[in-house]
Amino acid sequence: MTEKDYDAAAEWAEHDMNLPRRSGTARRGADAAAFGRELVERSQGGRPSIDPDASPGDKSPVRQVRLPRALDADLIAYAESIHRKPSEVLREALIEYLASHKLAG
Structure with missing residues:
Protein backbone atom coordinates (compact mmCIF):
# COMPACT_ATOMS: atom_id res chain seq x y z
CA MET A 1 0.00 0.00 0.00
CA ARG A 63 10.79 -25.50 13.32
CA GLN A 64 10.52 -27.83 10.37
CA VAL A 65 9.66 -31.48 10.48
CA ARG A 66 9.48 -34.07 7.73
CA LEU A 67 6.49 -36.40 7.79
CA PRO A 68 5.67 -39.59 5.94
CA ARG A 69 3.00 -38.91 3.31
CA ALA A 70 0.35 -40.96 5.11
CA LEU A 71 0.90 -39.10 8.40
CA ASP A 72 0.79 -35.76 6.59
CA ALA A 73 -2.48 -36.75 4.88
CA ASP A 74 -3.95 -37.75 8.26
CA LEU A 75 -2.84 -34.43 9.77
CA ILE A 76 -4.41 -32.44 6.95
CA ALA A 77 -7.66 -34.42 7.08
CA TYR A 78 -7.92 -34.03 10.85
CA ALA A 79 -7.14 -30.30 10.74
CA GLU A 80 -9.77 -29.76 8.05
CA SER A 81 -12.34 -31.75 10.05
CA ILE A 82 -11.96 -29.42 13.04
CA HIS A 83 -11.55 -26.27 10.91
CA ARG A 84 -8.00 -25.59 12.10
CA LYS A 85 -4.64 -25.25 10.39
CA PRO A 86 -2.20 -28.17 10.51
CA SER A 87 0.34 -25.93 12.27
CA GLU A 88 -2.20 -25.26 15.06
CA VAL A 89 -2.80 -28.99 15.47
CA LEU A 90 0.95 -29.64 15.62
CA ARG A 91 1.51 -26.90 18.23
CA GLU A 92 -1.30 -28.23 20.40
CA ALA A 93 -0.03 -31.82 20.06
CA LEU A 94 3.50 -30.75 21.01
CA ILE A 95 2.23 -28.86 24.08
CA GLU A 96 0.34 -31.96 25.23
CA TYR A 97 3.27 -34.27 24.49
CA LEU A 98 5.80 -32.14 26.38
CA ALA A 99 3.44 -31.69 29.33
CA SER A 100 3.04 -35.44 29.67
CA HIS A 101 6.77 -36.20 29.21
CA LYS A 102 8.38 -33.60 31.48
CA LEU A 103 11.42 -34.81 33.34
CA ALA A 104 11.10 -34.80 37.11
CA GLY A 105 13.63 -32.62 38.75
Missing part, protein backbone atom coordinates in the same frame (compact mmCIF):
# COMPACT_ATOMS: atom_id res chain seq x y z
CA THR A 2 1.08 3.53 -0.63
CA GLU A 3 0.85 6.54 1.67
CA LYS A 4 -2.10 7.71 -0.43
CA ASP A 5 -3.88 4.39 0.22
CA TYR A 6 -3.32 4.72 3.97
CA ASP A 7 -4.61 8.30 3.91
CA ALA A 8 -7.72 7.27 1.99
CA ALA A 9 -8.42 4.42 4.41
CA ALA A 10 -7.96 6.71 7.40
CA GLU A 11 -10.25 9.34 5.87
CA TRP A 12 -12.94 6.71 5.28
CA ALA A 13 -12.59 5.26 8.80
CA GLU A 14 -12.69 8.66 10.46
CA HIS A 15 -15.56 10.22 8.49
CA ASP A 16 -17.58 7.84 6.31
CA MET A 17 -17.62 4.51 8.13
CA ASN A 18 -20.80 3.73 10.06
CA LEU A 19 -20.58 1.40 13.06
CA PRO A 20 -23.57 -0.39 14.56
CA ARG A 21 -24.69 1.46 17.71
CA ARG A 22 -24.73 -1.54 20.03
CA SER A 23 -21.82 -3.48 18.55
CA GLY A 24 -19.87 -5.51 21.08
CA THR A 25 -16.81 -5.71 18.85
CA ALA A 26 -16.53 -2.30 17.16
CA ARG A 27 -13.78 -0.09 18.57
CA ARG A 28 -14.26 3.63 18.92
CA GLY A 29 -12.21 6.68 19.86
CA ALA A 30 -8.91 6.19 21.66
CA ASP A 31 -9.40 2.41 21.78
CA ALA A 32 -9.74 2.29 17.99
CA ALA A 33 -6.70 4.54 17.51
CA ALA A 34 -4.54 2.41 19.82
CA PHE A 35 -5.67 -0.78 18.09
CA GLY A 36 -4.89 0.72 14.68
CA ARG A 37 -1.40 1.84 15.76
CA GLU A 38 -0.63 -1.61 17.16
CA LEU A 39 -1.88 -3.25 13.98
CA VAL A 40 0.33 -1.05 11.81
CA GLU A 41 3.38 -1.71 14.02
CA ARG A 42 2.82 -5.45 13.86
CA SER A 43 2.31 -5.45 10.09
CA GLN A 44 5.66 -3.77 9.50
CA GLY A 45 7.58 -6.72 10.92
CA GLY A 46 6.17 -9.45 8.69
CA ARG A 47 3.89 -12.15 10.01
CA PRO A 48 2.65 -11.51 13.53
CA SER A 49 4.13 -13.56 16.34
CA ILE A 50 1.96 -16.34 17.72
CA ASP A 51 3.44 -15.59 21.14
CA PRO A 52 0.94 -13.46 23.11
CA ASP A 53 3.82 -12.01 25.18
CA ALA A 54 5.88 -10.96 22.13
CA SER A 55 6.64 -7.34 21.40
CA PRO A 56 5.64 -5.88 18.03
CA GLY A 57 8.14 -7.00 15.41
CA ASP A 58 9.26 -10.10 17.36
CA LYS A 59 9.29 -13.21 15.22
CA SER A 60 8.19 -16.63 16.37
CA PRO A 61 10.79 -19.39 16.09
CA VAL A 62 10.19 -21.74 13.18
Whole structure:
Protein backbone atom coordinates (compact mmCIF):
# COMPACT_ATOMS: atom_id res chain seq x y z
CA MET A 1 0.00 0.00 0.00
CA THR A 2 1.08 3.53 -0.63
CA GLU A 3 0.85 6.54 1.67
CA LYS A 4 -2.10 7.71 -0.43
CA ASP A 5 -3.88 4.39 0.22
CA TYR A 6 -3.32 4.72 3.97
CA ASP A 7 -4.61 8.30 3.91
CA ALA A 8 -7.72 7.27 1.99
CA ALA A 9 -8.42 4.42 4.41
CA ALA A 10 -7.96 6.71 7.40
CA GLU A 11 -10.25 9.34 5.87
CA TRP A 12 -12.94 6.71 5.28
CA ALA A 13 -12.59 5.26 8.80
CA GLU A 14 -12.69 8.66 10.46
CA HIS A 15 -15.56 10.22 8.49
CA ASP A 16 -17.58 7.84 6.31
CA MET A 17 -17.62 4.51 8.13
CA ASN A 18 -20.80 3.73 10.06
CA LEU A 19 -20.58 1.40 13.06
CA PRO A 20 -23.57 -0.39 14.56
CA ARG A 21 -24.69 1.46 17.71
CA ARG A 22 -24.73 -1.54 20.03
CA SER A 23 -21.82 -3.48 18.55
CA GLY A 24 -19.87 -5.51 21.08
CA THR A 25 -16.81 -5.71 18.85
CA ALA A 26 -16.53 -2.30 17.16
CA ARG A 27 -13.78 -0.09 18.57
CA ARG A 28 -14.26 3.63 18.92
CA GLY A 29 -12.21 6.68 19.86
CA ALA A 30 -8.91 6.19 21.66
CA ASP A 31 -9.40 2.41 21.78
CA ALA A 32 -9.74 2.29 17.99
CA ALA A 33 -6.70 4.54 17.51
CA ALA A 34 -4.54 2.41 19.82
CA PHE A 35 -5.67 -0.78 18.09
CA GLY A 36 -4.89 0.72 14.68
CA ARG A 37 -1.40 1.84 15.76
CA GLU A 38 -0.63 -1.61 17.16
CA LEU A 39 -1.88 -3.25 13.98
CA VAL A 40 0.33 -1.05 11.81
CA GLU A 41 3.38 -1.71 14.02
CA ARG A 42 2.82 -5.45 13.86
CA SER A 43 2.31 -5.45 10.09
CA GLN A 44 5.66 -3.77 9.50
CA GLY A 45 7.58 -6.72 10.92
CA GLY A 46 6.17 -9.45 8.69
CA ARG A 47 3.89 -12.15 10.01
CA PRO A 48 2.65 -11.51 13.53
CA SER A 49 4.13 -13.56 16.34
CA ILE A 50 1.96 -16.34 17.72
CA ASP A 51 3.44 -15.59 21.14
CA PRO A 52 0.94 -13.46 23.11
CA ASP A 53 3.82 -12.01 25.18
CA ALA A 54 5.88 -10.96 22.13
CA SER A 55 6.64 -7.34 21.40
CA PRO A 56 5.64 -5.88 18.03
CA GLY A 57 8.14 -7.00 15.41
CA ASP A 58 9.26 -10.10 17.36
CA LYS A 59 9.29 -13.21 15.22
CA SER A 60 8.19 -16.63 16.37
CA PRO A 61 10.79 -19.39 16.09
CA VAL A 62 10.19 -21.74 13.18
CA ARG A 63 10.79 -25.50 13.32
CA GLN A 64 10.52 -27.83 10.37
CA VAL A 65 9.66 -31.48 10.48
CA ARG A 66 9.48 -34.07 7.73
CA LEU A 67 6.49 -36.40 7.79
CA PRO A 68 5.67 -39.59 5.94
CA ARG A 69 3.00 -38.91 3.31
CA ALA A 70 0.35 -40.96 5.11
CA LEU A 71 0.90 -39.10 8.40
CA ASP A 72 0.79 -35.76 6.59
CA ALA A 73 -2.48 -36.75 4.88
CA ASP A 74 -3.95 -37.75 8.26
CA LEU A 75 -2.84 -34.43 9.77
CA ILE A 76 -4.41 -32.44 6.95
CA ALA A 77 -7.66 -34.42 7.08
CA TYR A 78 -7.92 -34.03 10.85
CA ALA A 79 -7.14 -30.30 10.74
CA GLU A 80 -9.77 -29.76 8.05
CA SER A 81 -12.34 -31.75 10.05
CA ILE A 82 -11.96 -29.42 13.04
CA HIS A 83 -11.55 -26.27 10.91
CA ARG A 84 -8.00 -25.59 12.10
CA LYS A 85 -4.64 -25.25 10.39
CA PRO A 86 -2.20 -28.17 10.51
CA SER A 87 0.34 -25.93 12.27
CA GLU A 88 -2.20 -25.26 15.06
CA VAL A 89 -2.80 -28.99 15.47
CA LEU A 90 0.95 -29.64 15.62
CA ARG A 91 1.51 -26.90 18.23
CA GLU A 92 -1.30 -28.23 20.40
CA ALA A 93 -0.03 -31.82 20.06
CA LEU A 94 3.50 -30.75 21.01
CA ILE A 95 2.23 -28.86 24.08
CA GLU A 96 0.34 -31.96 25.23
CA TYR A 97 3.27 -34.27 24.49
CA LEU A 98 5.80 -32.14 26.38
CA ALA A 99 3.44 -31.69 29.33
CA SER A 100 3.04 -35.44 29.67
CA HIS A 101 6.77 -36.20 29.21
CA LYS A 102 8.38 -33.60 31.48
CA LEU A 103 11.42 -34.81 33.34
CA ALA A 104 11.10 -34.80 37.11
CA GLY A 105 13.63 -32.62 38.75
